[in-house]
Amino acid sequence: MVQSLNFNAIFGIFSVFKKPQLAVPHIIIDDIRDIKFDLLKRKGIKALAFDKDNTLTTPYASEIYPPFKNAWQECKKQFGSENIIIISNSAGTADDSDFQQAKKIEDNLDVPVLRHKSKKPGGGSELISHFARYPPETIVVIGDRLLTDIVFGNLNGMATIFTKRIITDRGDNKIASIVRQMEYQLLSLLQTCGIKPPRHPLLSD
Known part of the structure; x- marks a missing residue:
């Protein structure tokens, strides 16, 4: 799939200039295996929104990265597939012809895109x-990109988790790889x- 230029990312950069805390995640982990899904649930989190590439899968793949399978099953066990969604900047967008991807x-991950x-x-x-059944503060956005995933969640009053260890650069968008290093x-x-992340009512500690 060819990914078109993301003009919204430019807006994200200007947002960070005005409010640097938007680029700071509430939680930083290596990858989704470090997420304590049961603890998030006890804290009052109701729904999870995952980025896909280099968060759940290798770039542009449609299957869960094999080492993440147990964590993915635990995630669905704790929250239910109906309370999990994937929000990608490739699959599910205008770049995705007929939403085939x-x-x-x-079909493969058993959650909606x-x-x-x-x-x-x-x-x-x-x-x-x-x-719509949940307030934004009860939603967590999880992803590997600061200027897209983390800024997105923070702009909308959600909790944010940054997965700092990517799966692989192989096959990834070259511009994204360069920007990622700048984000680090x-x-x-x-x-x-x-600079601290925006205060969150459920994850203040």
């Missing part, structure tokens, strides 16, 4: 509409400056 992912017009960090209203440097700078 989204349908394939849904959000159909959305605006790429992250845009598209917040579409995710909120999908989980940005996060390090913000942490050095003592």
Whole structure:
């Protein structure tokens, strides 16, 4: 799948200039195996929104990365497939002809893929509409990109989890790989400056 230019990411950069805390995640982990899904549930989290590439799968793949299978099963056990969604900047967007990739992912991962017009960090209203039964603060956004996934979640009052260890660069979008390295440097700078993430009512501790 060829991924079109994400103009919303440029908006994300300007948002971070104005509010640097938008690029700081509430929780930083290596990968989804470190997530304590039962603890999130006890904290009052109701729904999870996952990025796909390098968070759940290798780039542009439709199957869960094999070492993540147990964690993925635990996630679905704790929250139920109906309270989990994948929001990708490739599958489920206008880049995904006839949503063929989204349908394939849904078959393999057994959770829905959000159909959305605006790429992250845009598209917040579409995710909120999908989980209309839950307040935004009870939704967690989980992903490997600061300027898309983390800014997206923080802009919309959600909790954010950053998976800092990617699965692989192989097959990934070249521009995304370059920007990712810049994002790591940005996060390090913000942490050095003592910038904290936006306060979250459920994950303040």
